[in-house]
Every structure is written in structure tokens, then in C-alpha cells.
Amino acid sequence: MSFISAENVSFSYSEANKNVLDDFSLKIEKGEFVALLGHNGCGKSTVAKLLNAMLLPNDGVVYVEGMNTADEELTYDIRSNIGLVLQNPDNQLVASIIEEDVAFGPENLGIEPEEIRKRVDESLKAVGMYEYRTHAPHKLSGGQKQRVAIAGILAMRPSCIVFDEPTAMLDPSGREEVMSAIQSLKEQGITIVLITHYMNEAVLADRVIVMDGGKVLIEGTPREVFSEVPLLKRHSLDVPQATELAYRLIGAGVRFTKMPLNAEECVEFLEGVLK
Amino acid sequence: MIRDVSFGQFMPGKSVIHRLDPRIKIVLLIAYIVFVFCTFNFVSLAIVSAATIAVILLSGIPFRMYVKSLKVVIIIVLITSLLNIFYGGGDPIFEWGIIKISLSGIYRAIFVSVRIVLLILLSSCLTFTTTPTDLTDAIERLMKPLKVLHVKVHEIAMMMTIALRFVPTLLEETDKIMSAQKARGADMESGGFIKKIKAMTPVLIPLFVSAFRRAYELAVAMECRCYRGGDGRTRMKTLHMKPLDYVSVILSCLLLTGIILCNIFLAPII
Structure with a gap:
């Protein structure tokens, strides 16, 4: 069985509304970095909340390491195992001192004080915010606050972290800080599910899942998915800029062996073509 | 603009007062407030005032900060002392129409204003030397x-x-x-x-x-983040009483004995 598996899940926020998710299935293996794409209202955030038992499916089941999220006795085991980082860093921090905020999760789990101390220090070091441990959150930049929020989740020692558009409210430098923190977590073997609007972030993933209308539209490696430019365009989704350029050049008769995903690859291909 | 408001007015420092256990600080503040209102003659008032000045000096906070905190209550002090001047019974030393001022009225005014000033100084000392987080933490544990x-x-x-x-x-x-x-x-x-x-x-x-x-x-x-109320929750920071805390309690007990002795052996003025 996969680490996380959602089987034929349907979900709607109220009976009158139509289903946000409709017969949705998803499998995520341990250590994977999965990016979840799709435009607003396609059910991405709902998926995030279904994975950590914040929401329960109307139909179908979600298993996390074999634990059914509908089992109330396991709710907190699942939530400490699947961390969820939300969009607005300001609304995720609870305490007025960084280190106390990071301690909030482990404190809720009833862990011994010495162990909490150890975890807080480790988590803050992992996101590079250890020097700020006694600062107040409102004095930090957006990127720093979001890193503190990540540390707060990390201190619960989850094996998977779900990021729900973690960079949507940040400036470009904050976005970069958070993305490099996410990548270093992936290197430590933590499973990452990244929900995002930014294609250049999705490119970093092992696997990309594109959602539309509560269903999986297409999934595969970034290169496979972003090669399907016409399909994505039809669903009014973007592709990375480099891919877009290559796609248009192909339309104009230039031959590319494979789709470039970032600027470096694109330059390399163009150099080849120009020679 | 309004962002610069420092809440709780905490002033970082490493003084003896800063290092006291926040729980002890709250309990001692309450005790001192009671002491201040148990002064009935000038000697005990002087003892309490001296103790307050000692605490202020120990806190290492610039004196102008305390003056600033007093500015807020200066009107209250003036009004209450003014009212008290006219409320003293006994022989008037000054009479003009219905206004009668007696010696006990003046004493009353002095006592009331000194008491209010001491009260403000001591409570400012608590907020200056304790972070808001420590305060809430201490209140939680005391309650x-x-x-x-x-x-x-x-x-x-x-x-x-x-x-x-x-x-x-x-x-x-x-x-x-x-x-x-x-x-x-x-x-x-x-x-x-x-x-x-x-x-x-x-x-x-x-x-x-x-x-x-x-x-x-x-x-x-x-x-x-698995929050489910206070049951089964632990805390990262635990508070422990240190020798310093016991010393402060002992000193406060001595102060209390001093005030009680003064009240027993010296005649009350008000």
C-alpha cells in the first residue's frame, strides 16, 4: 500500500453544492515530492485538508500509512504525521516569541519539555531561523515568517508536509527562501506535497498532478506534463515560460528534441538550434 | 505610525528583578499593594517608600521611564489629594468660608498621593521587567x-x-x-x-x-498543529524557583514584619 492513498474520494462542502472532488484518486509514495496544480476552485486545497483529516470524504477513503482518516481515534496521529503549512504566514503563528510558536505543536502532543527544546532548536536550524528564536514574529519578513511556520510543523516530526500555496503571499526573495527550505526538507527524506500556482516551482517536483473540476486531468514527471501544452492551454493553465517559448518556436517551425523546463535548458537548446 | 506602540512596555535587561520568577513577581506585587495600604504612620510609609526605591534601583530601568508612567496618573493624584485635604476631621488650622483645612487632612492627602505613586511605580516595574508572554504564562500557572x-x-x-x-x-x-x-x-x-x-x-x-x-x-x-485544548498539553518552558526567588520572598517578609511592628508601637496618624 502506498504511503498516502486516496481512493475514489468525493467531497462537497454542503449538500446543496456540487461536489468539489468527484471520484478523485491519488497515491503518494514515501519520500516523493509531488506538485499539485490547477486553477482556483479546482479542489486543490480540499485535497490538502483531506490528507490530514481536517476534512473527511463524503465517499471513498483516505489512508495515511494504512490509517483511515475517518477513524476519530487516529485523527491526531495523522495530523502530527501529515503537517499542513497554509498560505498566510501571519495567521499561522500563535505565540509572540518565535521559539514558543515552534514549540506549540509538540506541546499539544504532550511531549516532555527537554525533548521539545531539542526539537525546537533542530527545526529552527533546519529552516535557518535559529538566530531569530527570541524575536517577535511581526518583526520578520514574509519569507521568514513562513519558514517559522514550516519549523512549527517540522517540530512535530511529520513524515510528510503538505504546503497549500506557501509562497502565494510572498515577494520573490521570500518565495526563493521558502522553496529552498522545501527542497532541503525533501533531501532529508520528508514527503512533500506542494500546491502551487507557480509553474517554475512545480518544475522542481518529482511528479506533477494537474487537477481540473475535482478530477485529475493529467499526471507525470514535470517534463511529461508540461509537454502537453495544448491540453493545459485548453484548460487555461500556464506552462513554465521556457516551455511556452519553446512551444511557440515549434509552432514557427523550429525543431526541439524535448521540451525545456527552465531558462538554462532553453538557452542550451537555442544555442544548439542557432549553431 | 501607530505600529511603534510597544505593548506592555517591556524593557529588556538582565537585572535581579528581570531574573525573578514571573509568578513570584505577581504575588509580591499584590503583597506590596497590601503593604502600601497598611501604612498608618510616617515611619511605615517611609519604610515602604524606601523598599520601592530599592526595587526601582535594582530593576536597572532608567528613572525617566518611571516618571513617564507617573504622568498618566498625575491628575488622579492631584484630585484625590485635593479632596482629602478638605476631608480631614479635627481642629482646622486654616478656615475660609466653608473651606476648612486641618492637619489630619494634609496628612491624609500626603498618604493618599504617596500610596498611589508607589502603586504605579511598583506595577510599572512589573511590566517593565517581565515580557507579556511571561506574564500570561505566570497568570496561567497561578490560576x-x-x-x-x-x-x-x-x-x-x-x-x-x-x-x-x-x-x-x-x-x-x-x-x-x-x-x-x-x-x-x-x-x-x-x-x-x-x-x-x-x-x-x-x-x-x-x-x-x-x-x-x-x-x-x-x-x-x-x-x-494538533491543538485540542489544555488537557494533555505540556510546556517547553517550565518555571523553577531559584535561590533568588526565595531571597526576595524572605526580604518581603522582613518588610511586612517592619510595617507590623511600626503599626503596633507607633501611634497611627490617620
Whole structure:
């Protein structure tokens, strides 16, 4: 069985509304970095909340390491195992001192004080915010606050972290800080599910899942998915800029062996073509 | 602009007073307030005043900060002492129409004003030397016995923590909304008091809406971090009584004995 598996899940926020998710299935293996794409209202955030038992499916089941999220006795085991980082860093921090905020999760789990101390220090070091441990959150930049929020989740020692558009409210430098923190977590073997609007972030993933209308539209490696430019365009989704350029050049008769995903690859291909 | 408001007025430092256990500080403050009101003659008043000055000196906070905190209550002090001057019974030493001033009235005025000043100085000392977080923490721990009476101690402390955390955030937001409304042509400076208050409506409504949205999101984030109330929760920082704390308690007991002795052996003036 996969680490996380959602089987034929349907979900709607109220009976009158139509289903946000409709017969949705998803499998995520341990250590994977999965990016979840799709435009607003396609059910991405709902998926995030279904994975950590914040929401329960109307139909179908979600298993996390074999634990059914509908089992109330396991709710907190699942939530400490699947961390969820939300969009607005300001609304995720609870305490007025960084280190106390990071301690909030482990404190809720009833862990011994010495162990909490150890975890807080480790988590803050992992996101590079250890020097700020006694600062107040409102004095930090957006990127720093979001890193503190990540540390707060990390201190619960989850094996998977779900990021729900973690960079949507940040400036470009904050976005970069958070993305490099996410990548270093992936290197430590933590499973990452990244929900995002930014294609250049999705490119970093092992696997990309594109959602539309509560269903999986297409999934595969970034290169496979972003090669399907016409399909994505039809669903009014973007592709990375480099891919877009290559796609248009192909339309104009230039031959590319494979789709470039970032600027470096694109330059390399163009150099080849120009020679 | 308003973002610079330092809440709780905490002043970082490493003085003896800073290092005291916050629980002890709160208990001692309450005890000192009682001491201040148990002074009935000049000797005991002098003892308490001397103790207060000693605490202030030990706190290592610049004296002008204390003066600043006194400015707020100066009017109250003046009014109450003025009223007390005329309320003293006994033989008048000055008479003019219905106004009679007696020696005991003057004494009363002195006692009342010194008591209020000491009260303010001591409580400022607590907020200057203790972080708001430490204060809420200490209050939570001191109130723990009330749990027997079904007082929701943990919930109250959690609310205080969150309120403290969001004061700067909401101030910042107020600033932003004010600028946004000004950019749309809202006039917030001109007009009288009533007009100015009315002009705040377009600031307060968006602020409230956003505060509720924040509260909802924070609740989701807290649940994601396994929050389920105070039961089974541990704390990273535990408070332990240090020798310093015991010394402060012993000194305060000595002070109390001094005041009691003064009250027994010296005649009360008021």
C-alpha cells in the first residue's frame, strides 16, 4: 500500500453544492515530492485538508500509512504525521516569541519539555531561523515568517508536509527562501506535497498532478506534463515560460528534441538550434 | 505610525528583578499593594517608600521611564489629594468660608498621593521587567488551582497569548486600511471629535471582517498543529524557583514584619 492513498474520494462542502472532488484518486509514495496544480476552485486545497483529516470524504477513503482518516481515534496521529503549512504566514503563528510558536505543536502532543527544546532548536536550524528564536514574529519578513511556520510543523516530526500555496503571499526573495527550505526538507527524506500556482516551482517536483473540476486531468514527471501544452492551454493553465517559448518556436517551425523546463535548458537548446 | 506602540512596555535587561520568577513577581506585587495600604504612620510609609526605591534601583530601568508612567496618573493624584485635604476631621488650622483645612487632612492627602505613586511605580516595574508572554504564562500557572472551580484557566491564558500576538498585526492592518481609505478620498483629520469618530467607521468595518477571517484561519492552523485544548498539553518552558526567588520572598517578609511592628508601637496618624 502506498504511503498516502486516496481512493475514489468525493467531497462537497454542503449538500446543496456540487461536489468539489468527484471520484478523485491519488497515491503518494514515501519520500516523493509531488506538485499539485490547477486553477482556483479546482479542489486543490480540499485535497490538502483531506490528507490530514481536517476534512473527511463524503465517499471513498483516505489512508495515511494504512490509517483511515475517518477513524476519530487516529485523527491526531495523522495530523502530527501529515503537517499542513497554509498560505498566510501571519495567521499561522500563535505565540509572540518565535521559539514558543515552534514549540506549540509538540506541546499539544504532550511531549516532555527537554525533548521539545531539542526539537525546537533542530527545526529552527533546519529552516535557518535559529538566530531569530527570541524575536517577535511581526518583526520578520514574509519569507521568514513562513519558514517559522514550516519549523512549527517540522517540530512535530511529520513524515510528510503538505504546503497549500506557501509562497502565494510572498515577494520573490521570500518565495526563493521558502522553496529552498522545501527542497532541503525533501533531501532529508520528508514527503512533500506542494500546491502551487507557480509553474517554475512545480518544475522542481518529482511528479506533477494537474487537477481540473475535482478530477485529475493529467499526471507525470514535470517534463511529461508540461509537454502537453495544448491540453493545459485548453484548460487555461500556464506552462513554465521556457516551455511556452519553446512551444511557440515549434509552432514557427523550429525543431526541439524535448521540451525545456527552465531558462538554462532553453538557452542550451537555442544555442544548439542557432549553431 | 501607530505600529511603534510597544505593548506592555517591556524593557529588556538582565537585572535581579528581570531574573525573578514571573509568578513570584505577581504575588509580591499584590503583597506590596497590601503593604502600601497598611501604612498608618510616617515611619511605615517611609519604610515602604524606601523598599520601592530599592526595587526601582535594582530593576536597572532608567528613572525617566518611571516618571513617564507617573504622568498618566498625575491628575488622579492631584484630585484625590485635593479632596482629602478638605476631608480631614479635627481642629482646622486654616478656615475660609466653608473651606476648612486641618492637619489630619494634609496628612491624609500626603498618604493618599504617596500610596498611589508607589502603586504605579511598583506595577510599572512589573511590566517593565517581565515580557507579556511571561506574564500570561505566570497568570496561567497561578490560576491553576481555580480549575477545581471549573474556571477555564487554559482557555483564558490561550486567549491572552493570542491577543498579545495579534496586537501588532492588527495595528499594522489598521494602518494599511487607513491609507487605503485615504487613497479613496476618505477624510479622517478634519472636523470635530464626533465627526472624527464617525470617520473611523470605514476603517473599523474592514478591520473587523479581516479579524474574523484571521481568527478562522488561525483556528484551522491550530487544529492542523494538533491543538485540542489544555488537557494533555505540556510546556517547553517550565518555571523553577531559584535561590533568588526565595531571597526576595524572605526580604518581603522582613518588610511586612517592619510595617507590623511600626503599626503596633507607633501611634497611627490617620
